[in-house]
Amino acid sequence: AYAARAGLPAVVLVPETAPGGKLAQILVHGARLVTVAGTTADCCRLARLAAERHGWVNVTTTYYCPYGVDAYATIAYELEAVQPDVLLLPISDGPLLAGMMKGFERLHRLGRVRRVPRPVAVQPAGCAPIARALEEGGKVRAWTHQHTVASALNDTLEGYERDGDYTLSWLRRFDGTAVAVSDAEIVRAIGDLAATEGLFVEPSAAAPVAAIDALLARGWLDRDARVVAVATGHGLKDVPAAALPDLPKAIAPTAEALAEALQA
Known part of the structure; x- marks a missing residue:
């Protein structure tokens, strides 16, 4: 565009x-x-x-494009008034996380926010190289046999595992964590967001919301914390069949048929 x-x-x-x-x-x-x-x-x-x-300009939304990384800082500026304690972020290799943390660092230096929020990198369980590395306490290794409904997060990091290590450094620096969520949890979060907030998001964007229960169960997330989940994509971009309810059958164009359908 x-x-x-x-x-x-x-x-x-x-x-x-x-x-x-x-x-x-x-x-x-x-x-x-x-x-x-x-x-x-x-x-x-x-x-x-x-x-x-x-001689082209590579604007791939990875760490190859510094303009893209720094542009994510503007999301932090938009959240200044919210003063979040925790950020839930959908992550493939992590420039969204790094860019937003840079933005909050700047706001904190300027005295515009009380604290820099703790970041949470959320990945699908079917492709979670960063979450795995944090759990194991080692370096990021490329993921193999990836499979997830969250297509935008389906990144193995093969050949640029160091991007994942850089993202890990931001998590550790600000006492963050990483969570891997199942496809079933992601699909459920899509429905929950649509039914309760009127927001229809794609699977990758629903992943942060899907992580909340796991964080509460771990005891990592305080129920009184001010949490911001960043939903990055509209649902019409990627509509998994599992997230769609069964469509109703067509009815005759009569009041009686409508009444019968509504009672079913």
């Missing part, structure tokens, strides 16, 4: 498993869409190689 507004050509690399809703958004803005037979990590590597070979 930004490239279209600026009149710049854009090439977007996506894994072949990318959901159709996101592909439609790319195409409607006039970008050149290239589907890659591989993972998100393969797309990131290819983007880096293409940028080096053709």
